[in-house]
Amino acid sequence: MRRPEPASAARRPPSRWLLPVGAxxxxxxxxxxxxxxxxxxxxxxxxxxxxxxxTYGGLIVRHMAxxxxxxxxxxxxxxxxxxxxxxxxxxxxxxxxxxxxxxxFALLMKISIGVNIAALLATVSMTFGGLGxxxxxxxxxxxxxxxxxxxxxEPVQRTLWLGQIELVLMALIIWDQCxxxxxxxxxxxxxxxxxxxxxPLIFIPYLLLTRRFRQAAVAAGVFAATVVLGYAVLPADSxxxxxxxxxxxxxxxxxxxxxxxxxxxxLITRLVGSVAGAQPVWLAVAVVTAVVGLACAAILDxxxxxxxxxxxxxxxxxxxxxxxxxxxxxWIVPAVAVAAHYAVRARSVVARWASASLAxxxxxxxxxxxxxxxSVPSKRPGFAExxxxxPPNTNPSLYYHYGDRPSYVEYHWHGxxxxxxxxxxxxxxxxxxxxxxFAARAVWGARGTQAPRTALATAADGPAVSSAxx
Numbered sequence: 123m124r125r126p127e128p129a130s131a132a133r134r135p136p137s138r139w140l141l142p143v144g145a146x147x148x149x150x151x152x153x154x155x156x157x158x159x160x161x162x163x164x165x166x167x168x169x170x171x172x173x174x175x176x177t178y179g180g181l182i183v184r185h186m187a188x189x190x191x192x193x194x195x196x197x198x199x200x201x202x203x204x205x206x207x208x209x210x211x212x213x214x215x216x217x218x219x220x221x222x223x224x225x226x227f228a229l230l231m232k233i234s235i236g237v238n239i240a241a242l243l244a245t246v247s248m249t250f251g252g253l254g255x256x257x258x259x260x261x262x263x264x265x266x267x268x269x270x271x272x273x274x275x276e277p278v279q280r281t282l283w284l285g286q287i288e289l290v291l292m293a294l295i296i297w298d299q300c301x302x303x304x305x306x307x308x309x310x311x312x313x314x315x316x317x318x319x320x321x322p323l324i325f326i327p328y329l330l331l332t333r334r335f336r337q338a339a340v341a342a343g344v345f346a347a348t349v350v351l352g353y354a355v356l357p358a359d360s361x362x363x364x365x366x367x368x369x370x371x372x373x374x375x376x377x378x379x380x381x382x383x384x385x386x387x388x389l390i391t392r393l394v395g396s397v398a399g400a401q402p403v404w405l406a407v408a409v410v411t412a413v414v415g416l417a418c419a420a421i422l423d424x425x426x427x428x429x430x431x432x433x434x435x436x437x438x439x440x441x442x443x444x445x446x447x448x449x450x451x452x453w454i455v456p457a458v459a460v461a462a463h464y465a466v467r468a469r470s471v472v473a474r475w476a477s478a479s480l481a482x483x484x485x486x487x488x489x490x491x492x493x494x495x496x497s498v499p500s501k502r503p504g505f506a507e508x509x510x511x512x513p514p515n516t517n518p519s520l521y522y523h524y525g526d527r528p529s530y531v532e533y534h535w536h537g538x539x540x541x542x543x544x545x546x547x548x549x550x551x552x553x554x555x556x557x558x559x560f561a562a563r564a565v566w567g568a569r570g571t572q573a574p575r576t577a578l579a580t581a582a583d584g585p586a587v588s589s590a591x592x
Contacts, residue, residue, distance in 0.1 A: 144266030173285025180219035213352030276508030309337035313344025377521035384546035425564035
């Protein structure tokens with residue numbers, strides 16, 4: 123097994139202050155959320171439209187009704203198309219979501235929030251584990267401290283608001299990749315996540331490029347098993363999804379140019395002013411970005427920056443995916459943890475401040491800010507949204523009824539709206555360039571040496587610490 127990126131014991135932050143400070147920070151963040159939820163109507167802090175779609179998808183499976191027939195008028199299907207949101211996930215996902223139909227929906231909402239908060243904490247802790255930090259008070263304190271700040275980022279809050287599962291899938295992938303390489307089932311988490319939402323498939327070519335062929339085979343095998351299971355239980359729906367081409371019809375998830383889609387396709391569609399007109403440009407840009415991004419991720423991994431490589435692959439997936447809703451950008455959580463790691467372990471003052479500024483900058487750009495800064499709260503219930511919500515935007519349901527229209531607001535943004543409305547994808551592109559530079563420097567730094575130095579060994583020489591199993 124490749125050793126985790128080591129943390130210098132000589133410069134490890136003292137746990138005597140890190141743990142109480144981290145506990146206080148996370149308790150404060152959570153207390154504000156609980157206070158607000160306890161003093162306001164549910165519509166002001168949670169509108170679980172996605173959780174409802176998941177639940178009704180599970181109910182459809184239990185009643186053996188078709189999943190993907192929009193023309194049907196059965197009560198179950200009309201409920202599944204909640205607010206014009208169709209069930210857009212593979213048949214296997216609907217099988218998994220049958221679990222959600224067991225408790226009452228009121229209880230399920232509370233469970234969703236609790237599970238997502240646990241996934242947030244687990245993601246930060248496992249990321250530190252992958253960076254080589256042993257379990258203990260210092261790692262727990264750092265986890266709580268970062269989670270307290272990242273709890274108030276828009277992708278995290280949006281996940282809680284909608285009852286989404288992005289935090290859970292991200293935690294599953296990171297857990298999978300932080301396991302020791304000797305475990306034969308490593309890679310299964312990626313295959314399982316891809317069976318629920320297809321975007322994690324991008325990690326399979328990443329594993330191949332990093333020469334982890336067994337893990338890639340396990341991931342591909344588990345994903346194939348999810349497809350087979352879907353066919354075994356839902357043969358007609360599986361045929362419609364896989365053979366009928368539903369899996370690549372991105373428009374089924376909503377208007378690709380809508381503000382909430384923070385992918386390259388969303389950006390290009392808004393700039394071109396047409397869904398069809400943007401398609402060939404996006405395809406060319408997406409192919410180049412995927413090739414370059416995966417190559418960069420592989421270079422970082424081979425140079426000893428395994429967590430940075432993993433995050434580079436995730437960022438590539440966010441950029442090239444046809445739809446990357448704002449809540450998909452929860453991958454900023456481990457990104458901030460990695461940037462903070464380099465800030466603490468950097469040998470030079472410049473590198474330390476650069477890494478710290480990157481961690482702070484990501485948190486600020488993706489922060490959940492009071493919407494009263496740019497809108498009237500009474501018109502749009504809620505208590506916090508990110509900067510991307512400042513520009514006016516089209517009601518996504520119009521796309522289901524009328525298709526693409528030149529009059530959609532996103533096609534007519536100008537000035538600061540173009541920056542704010544595309545902020546996540548622009549920030550992602552900036553991070554992408556930074557990682558390319560990082561990878562290039564890793565290649566140049568490895569020349570003339572027998573083996574590349576790890577990320578941290580370059581910054582601060584020190585002994586490796588125990589397991590990265592997280």
